[in-house]
Amino acid sequence: MTDFQMTLFGAGGVFIAGVFSYNKWQEYKAKKSVERAFSSDHDDVLMRKGAAPAAAPEVRHEPSFDGTDASASVAGASGAGAGAEAQRDERDERETPSDPVVGLADAATPAAELATSLVDPLIDCLLPMALEAPVRGDKILPILHTLRLVGNKPVHYIGLHVNGDWEPIVHGGVYTQLQGGVQMASRSTALNELEYSELVTRLRAVADEIGAEAHVPDMIEVMAEARTLHRFVAGHDAQLGVNLHSNGAPWAINTLIGALEKQGFDVRPDGRFVMPDGDGGFLFSLSTNVTLAEETTPRLTLLLDVPCVAPARDAFGAMLACAKSLMGRLDGTIVDDGNQALSDAALAEIAGQVQEFYQEMEAADIPAGSTRALRLFS
Numbered sequence: 001m002t003d004f005q006m007t008l009f010g011a012g013g014v015f016i017a018g019v020f021s022y023n024k025w026q027e028y029k030a031k032k033s034v035e036r037a038f039s040s041d042h043d044d045v046l047m048r049k050g051a052a053p054a055a056a057p058e059v060r061h062e063p064s065f066d067g068t069d070a071s072a073s074v075a076g077a078s079g080a081g082a083g084a085e086a087q088r089d090e091r092d093e094r095e096t097p098s099d100p101v102v103g104l105a106d107a108a109t110p111a112a113e114l115a116t117s118l119v120d121p122l123i124d125c126l127l128p129m130a131l132e133a134p135v136r137g138d139k140i141l142p143i144l145h146t147l148r149l150v151g152n153k154p155v156h157y158i159g160l161h162v163n164g165d166w167e168p169i170v171h172g173g174v175y176t177q178l179q180g181g182v183q184m185a186s187r188s189t190a191l192n193e194l195e196y197s198e199l200v201t202r203l204r205a206v207a208d209e210i211g212a213e214a215h216v217p218d219m220i221e222v223m224a225e226a227r228t229l230h231r232f233v234a235g236h237d238a239q240l241g242v243n244l245h246s247n248g249a250p251w252a253i254n255t256l257i258g259a260l261e262k263q264g265f266d267v268r269p270d271g272r273f274v275m276p277d278g279d280g281g282f283l284f285s286l287s288t289n290v291t292l293a294e295e296t297t298p299r300l301t302l303l304l305d306v307p308c309v310a311p312a313r314d315a316f317g318a319m320l321a322c323a324k325s326l327m328g329r330l331d332g333t334i335v336d337d338g339n340q341a342l343s344d345a346a347l348a349e350i351a352g353q354v355q356e357f358y359q360e361m362e363a364a365d366i367p368a369g370s371t372r373a374l375r376l377f378s
Contacts, residue, residue: 111167117371118156118168123229124181125191125222127203129212134162137173140210144169147202151195153183154375178212184222187237187377190230196222232364233376238306238357240316240350242323243299244332245339250296251330253288259329260286263322275322283315284322300326307377310369311358316351 119126137159144157158166159175169175182199184191196219207214257267265273265286274282284304290297302319309315323334334342361368366376 112165114168115158115166117375119158119179119181120372120375122365123183123185123372123376124156125184125196125217125226127180127182127217128215129178129180129207129210130215131175131177132211132213134174134176135210137169137175138171140175140178141169141171143206143209147199147206150182150199150202151192152186152188153191153195155180155182155199157181178210180214183375184226185230185233185376187233191222191226193219193223229376232366236307236357236361236366237377239303240306240354241301241303241337242319242342242347243301243335243337243339244323244326244330245335246298247331247333250298251300252296253290253294256288256297256300256330259326263326263329275318277309277313283309283313284319300332305377306354306357307361307366307368307373310367311355313369316354320347320351 148155157169157178157180159169159173159179160177161167162174162176166179167173169178180203182191200216203214203216260273261267264275266276266282268274271292273286273288275284275286277283284302287301287303288297289299289301302323304315304319306316326332327334334347336342358368361373366372
């Protein structure tokens with residue numbers, strides 16, 4: 001059997017396993033519905049804040065990478081739905097179910113804003129969890145913490161507090177609905193069938209323990225969205241560097257460290273030099289291009305992780321200004337990777353390309369430096 005045939009068999013096996021897990025999940029949901037229909041359990045009167053919430057429907061939001069503002073669409077749906085909800089008849093309820101994340105984009109409080117960043121309709125696969133009765137955060141947090149990752153994709157949870165606000169689940173809170181979200185892509189990979197199958201299996205156990213019913217979106221649809229999102233991430237994973245080459249003898253590392261500290265660089269525990277942004281993060285980093293055992297280096301590289309820094313900070317401009325300052329301080333020349341000197345005209349052209357890059361990310365509703373971008377490009 002050839003390597004190609006083995007690869008095909010392996011890929012087929014993963015897909016079949018995913019489909020099998022998803023079918024088992026559908027069977028499980030049907031069984032749970034029957035059990036609840038004939039259950040004689042009563043609500044905890046200490047927890048009751050009115051009638052138990054209806055089962056949250058399965059809802060998907062398509063990622064938008066063409067300039068469509070997905071968050072604005074959610075906000076618009078929230079505003080329109082609020083005025084019409086009281087007049088909606090039974091037929092409308094069946095045909096147009098309520099959105100479990102409506103209102104998140106209209107976050108009016110810090111807690112609601114944080115909830116929106118944790119479970120994001122654009123980059124997460126949404127996992128509505130309908131509760132049989134209101135629950136306390138103290139009770140469910142330890143259970144939810146058992147499912148925080150599938151592969152390298154984080155899983156987050158938020159809850160609809162009894163005060164009517166969506167918020168991160170905390171001790172002391174009481175929640176009438178839950179919403180989970182698994183990130184569909186990271187810098188390295190998209191969510192795949194095997195990870196999704198693992199998610200479905202583990203989510204079933206979590207839902208059992210907290211007395212909830214999870215609504216899992218169709219696997220084929222989620223896989224398509226995950227691949228689309230990852231293509232965007234891969235196409236915008238830009239790291240931009242400029243090099244500073246010594247005009248004479250290589251620089252002594254001991255002397256170099258002092259010069260870099262005077263320039264404003266911090267030394268991280270891992271040995272990286274970073275330029276602080278004033279808010280706990282950094283604008284760009286610097287590498288000496290040698291191991292810690294080396295005593296000298298002829299070349300420094302300043303590196304900007306473009307999608308992770310907001311345009312307003314002008315990180316590329318700050319990096320160029322730093323390189324020019326070091327050029328005078330250390331007697332060096334700014335060069336490209338081929339060791340050719342970079343003219344001011346060439347650097348200006350690169351700066352223009354950086355601005356175009358920022359505009360593309362803004363149009364896709366994933367602005368550089370935003371929480372959404374930092375999650376995807378972490």
